[in-house]
Amino acid sequence: MVDPANPRDRAARSEPRDGRIRLTFLIGALASFGLIGGLSGLVVVLSFVVMLVLHEMGHFVVARWAGMQVTEFFLGFGPRLWSVRRGETTYGVKAIPAGAYVRITGMSSLDVVDPADEQRTYRQQSYPKRMAVALAGSATHFAIALFLLFVVYAAVGTPDPDRWVVGEVVSDSTAAAVGVRTGDRILSVDGVETTGFDEFGAVVRSIPGDLVDVVVHRDGETMVHRAVIGERVGVDGVVTGFFGIGPNRPLVTMGPVRATGEAAVRFVDLAWMSVNGLVGFFTPDGLTDFFAGAVGPSEATTSGPLTVPAEPLAPAVETAADPADDERLLSLYGAARLGSAMFDDGWSTYVWFLILVNVFVGVFNLVPLLPLDGGHVAIATYERVRSIGGRRHMADASRLVPVTWAVVSLLVAVFVVALYRDIVDLPDFG
Numbered sequence: 001m002v003d004p005a006n007p008r009d010r011a012a013r014s015e016p017r018d019g020r021i022r023l024t025f026l027i028g029a030l031a032s033f034g035l036i037g038g039l040s041g042l043v044v045v046l047s048f049v050v051m052l053v054l055h056e057m058g059h060f061v062v063a064r065w066a067g068m069q070v071t072e073f074f075l076g077f078g079p080r081l082w083s084v085r086r087g088e089t090t091y092g093v094k095a096i097p098a099g100a101y102v103r104i105t106g107m108s109s110l111d112v113v114d115p116a117d118e119q120r121t122y123r124q125q126s127y128p129k130r131m132a133v134a135l136a137g138s139a140t141h142f143a144i145a146l147f148l149l150f151v152v153y154a155a156v157g158t159p160d161p162d163r164w165v166v167g168e169v170v171s172d173s174t175a176a177a178v179g180v181r182t183g184d185r186i187l188s189v190d191g192v193e194t195t196g197f198d199e200f201g202a203v204v205r206s207i208p209g210d211l212v213d214v215v216v217h218r219d220g221e222t223m224v225h226r227a228v229i230g231e232r233v234g235v236d237g238v239v240t241g242f243f244g245i246g247p248n249r250p251l252v253t254m255g256p257v258r259a260t261g262e263a264a265v266r267f268v269d270l271a272w273m274s275v276n277g278l279v280g281f282f283t284p285d286g287l288t289d290f291f292a293g294a295v296g297p298s299e300a301t302t303s304g305p306l307t308v309p310a311e312p313l314a315p316a317v318e319t320a321a322d323p324a325d326d327e328r329l330l331s332l333y334g335a336a337r338l339g340s341a342m343f344d345d346g347w348s349t350y351v352w353f354l355i356l357v358n359v360f361v362g363v364f365n366l367v368p369l370l371p372l373d374g375g376h377v378a379i380a381t382y383e384r385v386r387s388i389g390g391r392r393h394m395a396d397a398s399r400l401v402p403v404t405w406a407v408v409s410l411l412v413a414v415f416v417v418a419l420y421r422d423i424v425d426l427p428d429f430g
Contacts, residue, residue, distance in 0.1 A: 039343075040339075040343040040344050041340050043340075044336045044340050048336070049075070051141070051354075051361070052075065052099055053100055055365075066133060067120060069088060069104070069121065070089050070102060071103050071104075072090050073091045073100075074092050074103075076093055076097045076100065077098055078094050080095075081094060105122065106120075106123045108123065108379075109398075110397045111123075134380060135377060138362040140362075142359070145358040145359045146267055148354055149267055149355055150256075150259050152351055153262045154254060156348045157251030159247075160250050160251075161196040161198070161249065163249060163250050164196065164248065166180060166181065166248065167249075168248070169182060169244065173230060173245075174230045175243050177227070178225040178226075180214075180245060186245075187222070188215045189203045189207075189243075190212035191213070197249070205242075208230070208232075208241040209228065209231055210241075212229060229241040229243060271362075274360045329421075331415060331419040331421075333419055333422050334419075334421075338353065339353045379395050
């Protein structure tokens with residue numbers, strides 16, 4: 001019989017209730033964020049949550065398939081808000097929504113495991129099974145990106161670059177001053193033909209403050225405007241031209257076979273863009289320039305873990321010829337603001353944001369350093385090579401602890417500085 005006066009019993013009974021109260025507060029905080037940030041902000045946050053859950057679900061499903069013991073599957077970190085046990089796994093939500101995790105028994109040689117469970121640990125499985133578990137998270141992101149790319153090419157459609165017209169005129173800009181209207185087609189600027197909007201933007205950016213002729217086609221007529229190209233100063237201090245329009249380009253779809261091929265090609269392009277960005281960022285020059293940018297204008301722009309892309313991915317309507325913040329590294333806050341702006345432009349634009357984020361997160365997680373998934377891939381491969389022709393070798397995880405903490409410290413520093421820059425000088429997403 002339980003003594004109701006026992007403080008431990010009262011604490012045990014109150015723990016689930018306290019967890020439900022904290023979970024209610026968390027849900028209320030998310031709802032408040034939706035009211036403050038609007039529908040777009042709430043959609044972005046929920047999208048991030050879904051991506052985190054799917055990433056960990058990939059690890060979870062493959063680990064269970066491989067016969068490994070999975071003891072926890074949680075969204076968030078810190079104090080536990082809510083949990084439920086099903087079989088040998090506890091599922092739940094924790095207070096800090098900064099990620100998610102799956103706890104697989106025996107991930108390294110440091111883990112103390114009951115001898116009865118040793119055969120079901122990660123470290124005792126074959127090399128292919130360990131690789132499958134480690135790669136499952138990134139593979140999930142890649143699968144999401146490929147699926148969304150197929151949907152874009154086959155159902156949503158992509159802009160035809162050669163059929164663009166003016167879709168937006170920025171108030172108090174050069175375009176507004178000379179009477180450019182939505183629906184106009186700009187044929188040339190300063191004598192240079194502007195077949196695509198990229199060509200138009202390149203010309204405008206190169207002639208800040210110049211008096212030029214802008215040839216416009218409207219309702220079957222061609223007219224010439226004399227205009228002084230506006231100026232805009234980028235985060236790097238460079239002055240570029242600014243005209244003040246955004247394009248509207250008709251969307252065209254493809255058949256399923258061609259859409260599959262285009263999706264694969266575009267996926268490779270985006271993955272390579274992420275690889276180049278990471279390689280360029282995590283160098284002495286890249287990191288120095290990034291941290292210097294927190295106290296003043298940096299000397300060079302650097303692409304990194306999530307940037308405003310130098311070339312638009314293919315939204316239906318873009319902001320006019322302003323790359324001032326191109327290649328700017330974004331924190332999660334900045335990425336959320338970018339996603340919110342793209343959502344406000346329409347679902348077809350927001351899908352491209354989700355594609356970009358999933359490709360980058362998948363690539364970033366493959367960096368061969370702990371605590372990232374790529375670190376587990378590297379260790380499993382190292383152990384496999386060392387085990388060729390002899391007894392199986394198991395890496396001494398204790399020797400990797402200092403490196404792991406160094407990586408974590410660097411990532412935290414990058415996150416904090418990126419967040420600071422986004423708060424004090426958030427890029428203009430249009």
